[in-house]
Amino acid sequence: MKIKTMLPQRKTFSFEWHRLMRSIIKQRGRNTVRLTLALIIGLALVSSLPIPAQAQSPVDLVVEGEGATSWDIANIMPGASGTKTVTLRNTGYNDGFVTIWISNVVSSEGTNPESETGDTSEPGELIDYLLLNLSCNRLSTNLSLPATIDDLPQSASAQNYIKISPLNAGNTVSLAWQWELPPQVGNDVQGDSLSFTINYVLEEFPPSPPESTGDPGEDGYDGTTYLLEIDILGKITRLEMRYDGTIIKSCSASDPNGNLILEINSGTKVTCDGNRVPQRLVGREREDLLPTSDSMVMLSPVYDFNAYIYEKVSQSVTFDPPLNVLITYDPEELPENASSIFIAYWDEELGWTELEPLSGFVATAGTVAAAQVSHLTPFALIAKLAVPPPVMPANFKVGNLTINPSQAQLGQPITISLTVTNTGATTLTNQLHLMINGEMEAVKEITVDANSIEIVSFEVSQLGVGGYQVEIAGLTGQFSVVNLPLPANPPASPVKLNIDWTIIGLIIAGAMVIWLLLHRLVRREYARLGRDGIIPFVTSYRSRDVGNKSVH
């Protein structure tokens, strides 16, 4: 666009000068004129270059408000606090985000240190106590605010960050810097001063994922690396990746306490919507509670991750192949009736959905549960509680547990049955809980008349390969599900008919004999009739045949 607007200007300009120079040429030497002309054109072109730069920039940050100018807050007392408001405006024409950091921090001891009770040497102690907080509805930070000046980012690329995102073209956002000197500070800060600069950088959202800048190799990778920053509860881990989001080196990222670990192997491709490559993954403990059933206990916080593509939030990040999620738990906190422990992800429709445990991790046997995750939706470590079976009435007797088949092919239904006898004088109703591997699989309500026997059957299927323990009202049994390979299908063969070829041969032979006999009989009869002249055509018939041959 810039170029298009420049061209007409330059064209008109050069044309006029060309006509002017043409008249000069008549009076001066040609070489001089050419040189002059070239210089003028060059100057004109160069002077035209700044024209687009002076026009509106892609991003242009305007900082206004009380806090935009230098603060000078004097006579601060312990317990004192205040607010400085800043507005950030993007007057450019592209969307962007703002990174904030502190620089030029100078901490000075007070001029009245003799009244202090502690260290009176430089630098002053105010820097250790003064707290700054930042409020903004678009604030993104891995800091725990309020924080001291030292804890705030000291550069745009610092591990700890404060970002305001997005700040779209033409938009304004308000920030409130809140400062506080806690009342508990001692006299050490008396007279101390602190000066600093707050930097705001508005950065344009790049239009596309990072691109390779070198000569691509065979697979298009030129060796340029990019960083994927994983922020789990404030702990930053940086991974090197290729331009397409492929992790270059296996790495683990964890929260500050090591309770949550993400293991990402080299070759894993990390992408968001549209195959875009994120720059940051930010994991936080979800504050709002997601519903759980009565038979579930959360053993960990609910972790929720967002991916950031240049500060644009994307909640759909994909790992291919999946990454390993490891969550540490305290066995002491396990409920006594915990029947299983698993990592589950949250599905808006299905609720908490169990993830297959990672091979080698038996959650109930250790302190770490692990699973593979391909999408970072909210996830947590959950303990499932065993539901105690109902107590059978004294007059109910159960027996004859049968499981058929005891070894089933994958997908094959299995029938589990038992007899229930009511030895009492009245009709009884109760529930039977079918427990498989300690978990309730099905419930049936049964009613048995007085002094009667009922056979109760359950049918289960959809079980995976493995061995299963069955328990119903104290009766136990087991079965297994296998996935035996089926015999290979033989090639298609003709339909096997149960045919006695001897008989058929005899029939055919008989038919041929009959046909020969009849043929001889007919020929003999024709011959006789012919000889007798009763049917002359027989002769003509044969003569025609002969006659054809005799055409020559």
Place this chain on the structure above:
Amino acid sequence: MNRMKSKTWLILLAGLLVVLLASSIGVTSSYFTDQENSSNNRMRVITNWYNLAWHYRRPITIDHTKVVDVANPSTTYANFPVLVYATGLSNIKADGADIRFTSSDGTTELPREIESYSGGTLYAWVKVTLTKDAGDASNDVIYMYYGNNAATEPAPSSTYGSQNVWDSNYNFVSHMYDLDTSHIKDSTSNNNGGTKVGANEPIETSSGNIDDAQAFDGSNDYIQTTSSGSRTSTHFTWECWFKADTTTGPHHILWEGLSSENGWGAGASGHHEAHINVGAYNMNNIVGCFYGTNEDAAAPNVIRIDTAFSDTTNWHHVVFVVANAGSSPSGELFLDGVSQGTDIGNQTTRTDWDTNFRIGRPGAATRYFDGMVDEVRVSVSARSAQWIKTEYNNQSSPSSFCMVGPEE
């Protein structure tokens, strides 16, 4: 010409190409950023604050018009105990232990004695050097700091503790509240506390002129102190606030001398004593003072000054100053800051004084004081009239003498 024209256009075209390239590089080389900053933000903690562990302070302005003649060479206002009275205070520990005072610089601590702090009402004594009087255009200012829950009451003998409010000129100072029902406290370091003749005799009253006081029944109540400084000092000054229930008949407020004496020198026996009295053996409705051995006021060997007095409603400040007691005694009586007269005597010996300073009765078991007594002091120096007047101005109306400013 045509050749030149074509070359010119060629140059122009090349220039355009350069511009195109430059522009395209500028557009696609990187994405744009724009940085702004707010620089040189300064945060400065207050200076000249006593200690930041004390979160609050109030300026206390001492009305210079109520300070008398600081330039008078006979008066020194160094170590002047200023009564600070304030109400409606808050953010102070319940016992007032976190209250501190500084000079006008905000940091130089001053000795203080908290007479009482309760319910936001404070009576405190602060040792101040007064520098501004009516001739000045400005006031002395001190600061009261408070609001530190961790603070504890300074030890009485510590540099800024209660005893150091009272310099060595003070031999006995009592704010006349009970240490217990049988004792009162001496605020100085001299440990000259007093013992009542019996429990609650006299009895403490909250209706004092400065917080609590002692109420004497006029029949047998008195307090015996251990103060004997007046017996040996060159000069002495006795003072107190009193409110008389009667001005008829002799009643001794303050006394020291021979134990058998009744207040006026016991005639020809020549025993010394000194006192401040309401009424006299020979005169009702007076306030008087006596130093010598002869009850005859006109006798040359005694100092006796009487002034008419019959008020049984209000508190009054009475001061008896004796100068050169051992050589050429002279005395002066002040009532409510105003001199009531002077006298001279020639009795210079106090060797037969066998009874220490006493409040409420003379040596003999008669002539008890009937009324309330507050703020009793014995100085072993001769207080000047300016000092006494300033004391009166302060203690008669502490809230106008010391204006407590807003909390900072």
